[in-house]
Amino acid sequence: MSVRVDPYALALATPLATAHGTIAERRGFLVTVERDGVRGVGEAAPLPDWTEDYDACRDALRSLDGDAAPASTLAALEGTPAARHAVALATLDADARERGVPLYRALDGEGAVESVPVNATVGDAPLEATAERVREAVEAGFDCVKVKVGARALDADVARLRAVRDAAPDVTLRVDANEAWTRAEGARALDALGTLDVALVEQPLEAADLEGHAALRGRGVDVALDESVAACGLEAVLDASAADAVVLKPMACGGPDRAVDAGRQARDAGVDPIVTTTYDAVHARTAAVHAAAALAPLPACGLATADALEADLAPDPAPVESGRVRVPQGKGNGVPAPPRE
Numbered sequence: 262m263s264v265r266v267d268p269y270a271l272a273l274a275t276p277l278a279t280a281h282g283t284i285a286e287r288r289g290f291l292v293t294v295e296r297d298g299v300r301g302v303g304e305a306a307p308l309p310d311w312t313e314d315y316d317a318c319r320d321a322l323r324s325l326d327g328d329a330a331p332a333s334t335l336a337a338l339e340g341t342p343a344a345r346h347a348v349a350l351a352t353l354d355a356d357a358r359e360r361g362v363p364l365y366r367a368l369d370g371e372g373a374v375e376s377v378p379v380n381a382t383v384g385d386a387p388l389e390a391t392a393e394r395v396r397e398a399v400e401a402g403f404d405c406v407k408v409k410v411g412a413r414a415l416d417a418d419v420a421r422l423r424a425v426r427d428a429a430p431d432v433t434l435r436v437d438a439n440e441a442w443t444r445a446e447g448a449r450a451l452d453a454l455g456t457l458d459v460a461l462v463e464q465p466l467e468a469a470d471l472e473g474h475a476a477l478r479g480r481g482v483d484v485a486l487d488e489s490v491a492a493c494g495l496e497a498v499l500d501a502s503a504a505d506a507v508v509l510k511p512m513a514c515g516g517p518d519r520a521v522d523a524g525r526q527a528r529d530a531g532v533d534p535i536v537t538t539t540y541d542a543v544h545a546r547t548a549a550v551h552a553a554a555a556l557a558p559l560p561a562c563g564l565a566t567a568d569a570l571e572a573d574l575a576p577d578p579a580p581v582e583s584g585r586v587r588v589p590q591g592k593g594n595g596v597p598a599p600p601r602e
């Protein structure tokens with residue numbers, strides 16, 4: 262098997278706030294494998310806090326040995342999830358192309374899945390602007406919108422959400438607090454959110470506080486955990502009965518195969534899987550769509566993130582229409598491979 266690694270950098274349409282500061286671009290690597298004339302393409306989009314950093318990812322991919330068995334190659338990338346994601350995706354893409362099936366079928370998806378429901382995401386903004394963006398999302402066909410909260414005082418966020426509810430009475434409303442609240446604030450927030458018919462709150466408390474999250478459940482608003490899954494592992498989240506839903510990012514899980522396994526494990530424990538991207542380029546974003554399709558039916562996922570990039574590496578084979586992302590039905594991931602050198 263031959264392996265090629267190509268770096269890429271793509272400007273973000275809007276800078277992204279992370280725990281490590283604001284980032285203006287996504288940098289990563291495309292990994293192209295080829296065996297017996299069949300090529301597969303994977304993507305590593307490292308994002309510190311969720312995966313290894315860029316340099317660690319690059320070093321891991323540089324040390325790849327095309328002659329090693331695929332299983333031992335993947336095993337060697339255990340500590341670098343973004344690098345593992347790239348190699349797992351490239352291998353799965355090649356396998357699926359060889360078999361002539363779409364990637365989600367190679368991930369053991371059952372039956373044909375034409376589309377997957379997705380949510381729109383609305384960032385922090387003043388009250389009027391927040392309501393306006395939600396209105397726009399509903400007009401674009403989304404019936405589930407996730408609003409970022411926690412950057413303002415709780416009362417200000419509740420006022421924003423009240424304006425959203427007035428602007429969009431029927432939309433399924435989720436909020437993502439990204440660990441912003443204390444336990445007391447979290448309890449107060451959930452009571453207020455319940456009166457606004459908010460369906461789900463994502464990561465209200467800090468990642469390590471599984472007990473606190475468990476105590477917030479059963480108040481009429483589902484609790485979804487995202488940062489906690491990355492920090493504590495899925496097993497611990499499930500053992501602590503800390504969540505009604507878990508957010509699974511294939512890049513952070515170490516591959517679309519891992520995300521699908523995690524989703525099945527969560528579902529077996531009665532917890533809903535929600536698949537989201539890490540603002541990746543088209544190869545990883547589309548692979549996340551296939552991972553979600555392999556888990557379908559599932560709640561609205563965070564896969565409508567193509568607009569986060571100013572430009573992309575290839576045309577998008579999985580466009581979002583009326584609140585659903587279309588699942589590519591061609592061979593493999595559905596993204597054309599980069600030209601041979």
Ligand SMILES: [Mg+2]
Pocket residue numbers: 437439463464487488508
């Ligand atoms: Mg989140």
